[in-house]
Amino acid sequence: MDYDIIVIGSGAGGGMAAWSLANAGRKVLLLERGQTGISPQQGQDEDFMLRRMNGYDPESYRVNGRARRMFSAGLPGGGSSLYGAVLMRPAAADFEPGLFYRNYLPPELHQWPIDYQSLLPYYRQAEQLMQITIRSTDEFTVVDPPQDALNQVFPLSPINQRLERAITEHGFHPFHLPMAIDFSVCRNCPTCPGYLCPNHARSSTWNRLLSPPNRPATLEIREAAKVNRLHSSGTQISAVELDDAEHTIISAGIIVVAAGAIQSPAILLRSGLRDDSGQTGRNFMYHAGALVSGLFLEDTGTADIFTKQLGFNDLYFGSADFPHKMGYAQEIPIPGPLSIRDHLPLPIPESLARWIYRKSLTLAGVIEDLPLGSNRVSLGADGKISIGHHFHPYDIFRAGYFKKHLAGILRKTGARITVGGTSEKEERHTAHQVGTLRFGLNPAHSVLNADCRMHFYENLYVADGSFMPTSLGAPPALTIMANALRVAEIIQKEH
Ligand SMILES: Cc1cc2nc3c(=O)[nH]c(=O)nc-3n(C[C@H](O)[C@H](O)[C@H](O)COP(=O)(O)OP(=O)(O)OC[C@H]3O[C@@H](n4cnc5c(N)ncnc54)[C@H](O)[C@@H]3O)c2cc1C
Numbered sequence: 333m334d335y336d337i338i339v340i341g342s343g344a345g346g347g348m349a350a351w352s353l354a355n356a357g358r359k360v361l362l363l364e365r366g367q368t369g370i371s372p373q374q375g376q377d378e379d380f381m382l383r384r385m386n387g388y389d390p391e392s393y394r395v396n397g398r399a400r401r402m403f404s405a406g407l408p409g410g411g412s413s414l415y416g417a418v419l420m421r422p423a424a425a426d427f428e429p430g431l432f433y434r435n436y437l438p439p440e441l442h443q444w445p446i447d448y449q450s451l452l453p454y455y456r457q458a459e460q461l462m463q464i465t466i467r468s469t470d471e472f473t474v475v476d477p478p479q480d481a482l483n484q485v486f487p488l489s490p491i492n493q494r495l496e497r498a499i500t501e502h503g504f505h506p507f508h509l510p511m512a513i514d515f516s517v518c519r520n521c522p523t524c525p526g527y528l529c530p531n532h533a534r535s536s537t538w539n540r541l542l543s544p545p546n547r548p549a550t551l552e553i554r555e556a557a558k559v560n561r562l563h564s565s566g567t568q569i570s571a572v573e574l575d576d577a578e579h580t581i582i583s584a585g586i587i588v589v590a591a592g593a594i595q596s597p598a599i600l601l602r603s604g605l606r607d608d609s610g611q612t613g614r615n616f617m618y619h620a621g622a623l624v625s626g627l628f629l630e631d632t633g634t635a636d637i638f639t640k641q642l643g644f645n646d647l648y649f650g651s652a653d654f655p656h657k658m659g660y661a662q663e664i665p666i667p668g669p670l671s672i673r674d675h676l677p678l679p680i681p682e683s684l685a686r687w688i689y690r691k692s693l694t695l696a697g698v699i700e701d702l703p704l705g706s707n708r709v710s711l712g713a714d715g716k717i718s719i720g721h722h723f724h725p726y727d728i729f730r731a732g733y734f735k736k737h738l739a740g741i742l743r744k745t746g747a748r749i750t751v752g753g754t755s756e757k758e759e760r761h762t763a764h765q766v767g768t769l770r771f772g773l774n775p776a777h778s779v780l781n782a783d784c785r786m787h788f789y790e791n792l793y794v795a796d797g798s799f800m801p802t803s804l805g806a807p808p809a810l811t812i813m814a815n816a817l818r819v820a821e822i823i824q825k826e827h
């Protein structure tokens with residue numbers, strides 16, 4: 333064996349698992365297809381990052397029949413190097429989807445084999461490792477701040493003080509988003525989520541765990557090392573094959589796949605592994621959404637400073653007049669003027685796009701989307717990845733209801749015009765991608781067992797967002813990190 337353990341993918345899940353296993357003394361090789369080297373200036377440039385998509389998935393896939401580049405991570409640290417760092421715990425009831433979806437799905441298609449309590453110690457550990465700095469005031473996003481020094485309060489910007497009042501006036505309960513950002517060094521940039529952090533104020537698995545001096549001595553990392561497939565022999569995975577000219581083969585006692593919910597099932601499908609459930613690649617989810625922007629007469633500050641500060645959970649489980657589970661809501665920054673121009677149906681001058689950028693404020697509602705077998709990552713005859721995805725009408729129905737509340741809140745904040753939509757046709761913004769390798773108790777309905785080990789195989793584990801049977805009403809990264817720590821501990825105990 334070349335290594336004790338090979339981990340594929342250095343993102344939220346893979347980075348955590350690799351760090352944990354190496355920190356426990358195992359000889360770990362972490363293979364990451366992306367590379368470091370984007371300069372701080374490039375990492376903050378809208379054209380470089382969001383138009384030319386440097387740092388994002390370099391491949392183009394056939395999505396609903398059309399070639400598309402996806403906004404999924406393709407660099408060391410994975411999504412944690414690009415994300416908004418809102419590390420929020422879900423609610424305990426998120427792990428009992430049958431309470432909400434029994435009329436839509438049979439239990440075997442959504443059941444979680446573990447509950448919130450079993451993940452709780454790992455949530456705490458992940459929160460400490462990622463150095464969450466803002467104490468949330470909401471009941472199910474309560475974090476245990478690692479130490480008082482990091483329990484920083486980031487004062488609300490003037491527009492957010494108004495937004496906070498408007499959410500309250502709307503009858504809801506605003507809370508400060510729990511974020512893994514060290515505000516003592518943060519530069520307060522308007523370009524945060526989707527961009528690279530210029531000075532590592534924002535925690536990623538890369539900067540907090542995998543880069544020197546934090547990298548454990550027994551952890552070796554190879555960048556620009558894309559895995560093509562696994563080699564198996566009976567119930568054992570014997571080696572990993574790289575997608576390079578030499579088809580390099582590397583062996584290890586344990587393989588942990590954590591290449592994200594698109595690439596992980598593709599690797600397993602390419603490897604021809606046994607899956608009695610036929611679920612590999614199925615149940616692809618990335619949250620349905622409601623997005624509403626308000627246009628104000630005055631500058632909102634979104635073009636100059638960091639504004640993603642507030643959220644609310646009042647519609648998480650629906651409301652008295654709309655008893656349907658949905659999810660959380662938060663502010664999201666508009667990425668920049670180029671994105672405004674690219675998303676409008678008619679061409680507008682750059683000066684107008686800049687004006688809109690300065691005058692706007694955007695809220696997003698996140699809706700837990702249903703796991704559907706027809707939403708699927710598969711391989712074409714040429715071996716290339718195809719994705720078929722359409723939201724269930726129930727997802728869009730709930731998003732439509734959420735949208736009205738977001739517009740109402742923005743108007744109470746002072747917006748003169750609001751424009752919004754739901755993610756009915758959204759195919760590329762798959763930032764919250766999960767599912768595709770569902771874990772469960774029954775091999776007839778799940779790809780992984782409750783330990784996230786692939787049924788039938790003794791040494792193949794999954795530690796990214798693919799394990800999730802449902803997408804939760806909260807953002808996924810903290811749950812993925814917590815579960816990766818859990819999986820690493822299981823590997824430690826069992827091997
Ligand atoms: C712009 C943006 C904002 C976001 N904001 C938030 C937020 O505020 N809060 C939140 O909870 N979540 C957020 N997310 C989502 C979050 O980042 C993801 O849920 C999380 O990173 C997924 O973790 P993962 O381990 O499943 O995959 P990833 O973090 O995507 O990691 C997969 C890794 O595998 C690598 N890889 C892929 N294929 C291969 C291969 N064949 N061989 C080798 N390596 C491979 C990729 O390059 C990548 O580094 C955001 C994501 C984005 C993109």
Ligand code: SF4
Pocket residue numbers: 513517518519520521522523524525528529530531532533534638
């Ligand atoms: S706002 Fe702060 S955390 Fe975000 S990119 Fe800028 S320095 Fe980094």
